[in-house]
Amino acid sequence: xxxxxxxxxxxxxxxxxxxxxxxxxxxxxxxxxxxxxxxxxxxxxxxxxxxxxxxxxxxxxxxxxxxxxxxxxxxxxx
Amino acid sequence: xxxxxxxxxxxxxxxxxxxxxxxxxxxxxxxxxxxxxxxxxxxxxxxxxxxxxxxxxxxxxxxxxxxxxxxxxxxxxxxxxxxxxxxxxxxxxxxxxxxxxxxxxxxxxxxxxxxxxxxxxxxxxxxxxxxxxxxxxxxxxxxxxxxxxxxxxxxxxx
Numbered sequence: 405x406x407x408x409x410x411x412x413x414x415x416x417x418x419x420x421x422x423x424x425x426x427x428x429x430x431x432x433x434x435x436x437x438x439x440x441x442x443x444x445x446x447x448x449x450x451x452x453x454x455x456x457x458x459x460x461x462x463x464x465x466x467x468x469x470x471x472x473x474x475x476x477x478x479x480x481x482x
Numbered sequence: 483x484x485x486x487x488x489x490x491x492x493x494x495x496x497x498x499x500x501x502x503x504x505x506x507x508x509x510x511x512x513x514x515x516x517x518x519x520x521x522x523x524x525x526x527x528x529x530x531x532x533x534x535x536x537x538x539x540x541x542x543x544x545x546x547x548x549x550x551x552x553x554x555x556x557x558x559x560x561x562x563x564x565x566x567x568x569x570x571x572x573x574x575x576x577x578x579x580x581x582x583x584x585x586x587x588x589x590x591x592x593x594x595x596x597x598x599x600x601x602x603x604x605x606x607x608x609x610x611x612x613x614x615x616x617x618x619x620x621x622x623x624x625x626x627x628x629x630x631x632x633x634x635x636x637x638x639x640x
Contacts, residue, residue, distance in 0.1 A: 411605065412607035413607075413618040455605070458537075474537055474605070476605045477620055478620030479603070479606055480608045480619040481541075481600050481601060481608070482600045
């Protein structure tokens with residue numbers, strides 16, 4: 405199981421903050437495609453910055469069961 | 483009970499003095515504080531209130547990373563940052579940064595660096611609510627955020 409977190413605009417458009425994907429291994433780009441199939445309205449996920457286990461990551465990175473993947477839209481703190 | 487970490491996301495009102503106390507140091511000759519507040523007018527549009535959300539554990543890690551980056555440049559600096567999330571009214575305090583250093587120039591430089599860096603790498607988002615709508619705000623640096631789909635190389639020195 406890979407946990408996927410959505411925030412801000414992505415969360416609102418999906419209507420959900422957390423998705424679980426039953427897979428042992430996937431690339432982040434693979435996860436993106438999977439989520440786009442489930443939620444075609446989440447086009448902004450293409451440009452959201454991925455993070456794995458609370459650290460920024462690249463789309464080619466492979467994640468495994470137990471990892472937490474987050475998609476970070478452009479930030480606006482401060 | 484007072485929080486002990488220097489880098490916090492909180493859902494409650496920020497106590498400025500508490501943030502300042504975390505960087506108080508006998509070798510400091512200056513403590514610089516930056517207080518970020520909720521502005522009513524943005525490009526002529528009237529905000530009623532703001533809502534902040536965060537990926538809390540990662541946001542606290544990235545605030546701590548900003549502290550580490552400052553200490554690379556100013557080894558004697560002490561840094562504390564608290565950012566509030568949830569619903570905030572106009573003039574509420576959203577973020578407090580405190581930096582102490584032996585000499586004042588470094589404290590000014592470092593606190594400026596901290597607020598600019600928050601807007602680059604810390605996963606916090608604000609949603610502006612107006613009379614006629616609402617929107618999650620990105621792109622606060624007034625340039626396209628993450629044009630390549632990710633922060634630039636220099637944004638990620640971890």
